[in-house]
Amino acid sequence: MYKNYIFIFLIALVFSAVDVMGQVTQNGWKEERQIYQKVYDAKLVMDEQRSTTILQLAQTKPLIIALVFTRCTGVCSPFLLQLKENLQLIGKKNFNVLVISFDVRDSLKDMAMLAQIFDLKTNPQWTFAVTGAIDSLNNSIGFDPVWDAKRQQFEHDAIAVGVNTEGIITKKLIGMRNSKDLELLIKSSEGEFSPSYRLPGKSNLFSCFNYNPQTGKNMPGLGLLFILLPAVITFLLLVFINLLAKNYRT
Amino acid sequence: METIKAKKITALWIVVVLVLFVVSIVLGILMRLNQAEIIHHSPVTFYGNMTTHGLTMIGIWFVAGMAGVNFLMQRYVTVSLWPNIAGLIFTVVGLTLLWVSTFIGNFHAGWTFLYPLPFKVMWASWATPMFLCSLTVMGVGWLIWSLGMVMQLLKRYSISQVFAWQHFRKNPKVETPPFVLISMITLVGIIASLLAAVVLLVLYFMELFSSGSFVNDALLMKNLTYFFGHTIANEMLYLGLAVLYELFSEVSGRPKWKTTWYIAVAWNLSLIFILTAFFHHLYMDFVQPEGLQIVGQLASYLASLPAAGVTVFSVIIAVYRTRIKWSLTNLLFFIGVAGWVIGGLGALIDATISNNFVLHNTLWVPAHFHTYNAMGNVLFSLAFFHWFAMQFASNNIRERFTKAKLGLLILGGAGFLAVFYIGGAESIPRRYSNYPAEFPFAQMLAYAGAIFATIYLTAILFFFLNISKRCIKIIFSSSS
Numbered sequence: 001m002y003k004n005y006i007f008i009f010l011i012a013l014v015f016s017a018v019d020v021m022g023q024v025t026q027n028g029w030k031e032e033r034q035i036y037q038k039v040y041d042a043k044l045v046m047d048e049q050r051s052t053t054i055l056q057l058a059q060t061k062p063l064i065i066a067l068v069f070t071r072c073t074g075v076c077s078p079f080l081l082q083l084k085e086n087l088q089l090i091g092k093k094n095f096n097v098l099v100i101s102f103d104v105r106d107s108l109k110d111m112a113m114l115a116q117i118f119d120l121k122t123n124p125q126w127t128f129a130v131t132g133a134i135d136s137l138n139n140s141i142g143f144d145p146v147w148d149a150k151r152q153q154f155e156h157d158a159i160a161v162g163v164n165t166e167g168i169i170t171k172k173l174i175g176m177r178n179s180k181d182l183e184l185l186i187k188s189s190e191g192e193f194s195p196s197y198r199l200p201g202k203s204n205l206f207s208c209f210n211y212n213p214q215t216g217k218n219m220p221g222l223g224l225l226f227i228l229l230p231a232v233i234t235f236l237l238l239v240f241i242n243l244l245a246k247n248y249r250t
Numbered sequence: 251m252e253t254i255k256a257k258k259i260t261a262l263w264i265v266v267v268l269v270l271f272v273v274s275i276v277l278g279i280l281m282r283l284n285q286a287e288i289i290h291h292s293p294v295t296f297y298g299n300m301t302t303h304g305l306t307m308i309g310i311w312f313v314a315g316m317a318g319v320n321f322l323m324q325r326y327v328t329v330s331l332w333p334n335i336a337g338l339i340f341t342v343v344g345l346t347l348l349w350v351s352t353f354i355g356n357f358h359a360g361w362t363f364l365y366p367l368p369f370k371v372m373w374a375s376w377a378t379p380m381f382l383c384s385l386t387v388m389g390v391g392w393l394i395w396s397l398g399m400v401m402q403l404l405k406r407y408s409i410s411q412v413f414a415w416q417h418f419r420k421n422p423k424v425e426t427p428p429f430v431l432i433s434m435i436t437l438v439g440i441i442a443s444l445l446a447a448v449v450l451l452v453l454y455f456m457e458l459f460s461s462g463s464f465v466n467d468a469l470l471m472k473n474l475t476y477f478f479g480h481t482i483a484n485e486m487l488y489l490g491l492a493v494l495y496e497l498f499s500e501v502s503g504r505p506k507w508k509t510t511w512y513i514a515v516a517w518n519l520s521l522i523f524i525l526t527a528f529f530h531h532l533y534m535d536f537v538q539p540e541g542l543q544i545v546g547q548l549a550s551y552l553a554s555l556p557a558a559g560v561t562v563f564s565v566i567i568a569v570y571r572t573r574i575k576w577s578l579t580n581l582l583f584f585i586g587v588a589g590w591v592i593g594g595l596g597a598l599i600d601a602t603i604s605n606n607f608v609l610h611n612t613l614w615v616p617a618h619f620h621t622y623n624a625m626g627n628v629l630f631s632l633a634f635f636h637w638f639a640m641q642f643a644s645n646n647i648r649e650r651f652t653k654a655k656l657g658l659l660i661l662g663g664a665g666f667l668a669v670f671y672i673g674g675a676e677s678i679p680r681r682y683s684n685y686p687a688e689f690p691f692a693q694m695l696a697y698a699g700a701i702f703a704t705i706y707l708t709a710i711l712f713f714f715l716n717i718s719k720r721c722i723k724i725i726f727s728s729s730s
Binding site: 031201208221223226227230233234241244248 | 397400401404405406407408409438441442443445446448449453460462463464465466467469470473474477525536537539
């Protein structure tokens, strides 16, 4: 009888594993996706007279792309406000900022209003635009807003994307980030190396993984053995104590 | 059966644990009052208190479980006294060093002391090595104690018997008592977690004394920290469960629980799952391979199934439509199981990857671990303390205020935990010494938390006075 229970348990285990994998893919590590890939060259419309493409806009100066929508009741406004304030704090002018709507309902008028609210309409560094190719742009960036029909809102991250003059995505920032992070994003789009995680040097002997830049793959490192070590030593200790204790058993 | 010396040292353990528990609760209340802005501590004092509170609590409830298991194990095997004494000395010395490093040296890297925080010295320069030494001293003492008990168990039972493998088949010739099985499973987990601490501390000391020529890998250090921290925090619960399996039926006037095939299977599986569940602490670490994140969630779910499922099932079967001789001891066990299950469910919710992205840095986290500790594990150990004090002290001290004590304990505990959960649901961040204006309810909840924690403390003081009085008599008595 209990064999049936074990069988059911194993089936449930397989299903739960599939579910967990789904959760990891849905939620994990988006900042690392699409880095060093080319951004989709979407056609941008700024107003009735002006239009351009992302690559044309990025051609002269690196670009920071911020994705928002005007009906957003969540993170968009604080995100834009903080982006504006942090960029003022940094004080550099050697890049442009593109605020683009990912909501097809947004019109040019809506975006112009947004620019006005943030007092950025006449700022030449900032461009507010809509595009007809938002899905392709989202895919190229790795941005996945999910429509919630009940709330009439998108579930989405606050995202800023650094693009260099060749149209390559150099760094992404997800969430409300400070001026230091933004500086790293700007530097990365200018071709400067910006670490997101301390890279192992010669003084680091026990890394869990070793990155091979030629193959682009992570290989298990010596550090992983250290995680296994306690379990292995425990097993060996048990065997050893058992041998010692054997003589006392009656 | 139980030797006089074993009774005396167990009584001493109980007094030490209860004194430190009361002090640690006071530190917790001070932190909540500071968050409520009723008192004003500097962040250094707040985080120093947080470090002391967390590590002392983990330490004392671990040794409380060990003391209970050590004492009851004498029913089955001869238990050496010296590893127990070594455990006591090393714990007291270790905790003293810890308190000196935090209260005098101002070390305040938090109870998880995540790398590289201990090296970002914002305290006396000697405080970091002293803090690491304090952990080393306690770890060595506990390792000696655990290995001593494993040695005694293996002198009586073979490996297959101690893990109850013979119960996988019908009609086993030798019966392994549930207490022995659970104690062994738990001791193995404890030894593995303490060895993880050894590796972690060696790496810390290597970096400390290398003058910059050696640096550690942050991912490795975090994995090792939680291998040690998460595992030991869970194993101490299992120590409490071992005591419950041994005493619950006995004090309820029911036949002793026996090991069945499903109890044997469940606890053997627990050993594997509990050693791999710690990966759920690293969901936020994008450099951790996805495979380990998946293992983390699966192991968290599966670890709870055998231990919790089987234990809850056994306890419900034991009390459902059964004439039970209720006493403070089995009531504490019973309420403790409920607290453990509720806290466990809170933990499972947080260990689910999609939820963890929302809940991880909120008050949900202290909510769930305080539930299974303050209303679970603590009650298991209090049950043992009460049983022990009643069993061996002279009978001229009457048990009084039972209902008041339990009522205050439940009211204070449930209220104090409820405000943590509400805070978590409101996305109020954890580990803030003061809350910014963006969290309007946070201060109010912290104030309510402090009030309920004070009620809980009042109940604990009743237990403390009652149990300590008896234990002090045992310590100074000339006979059994």
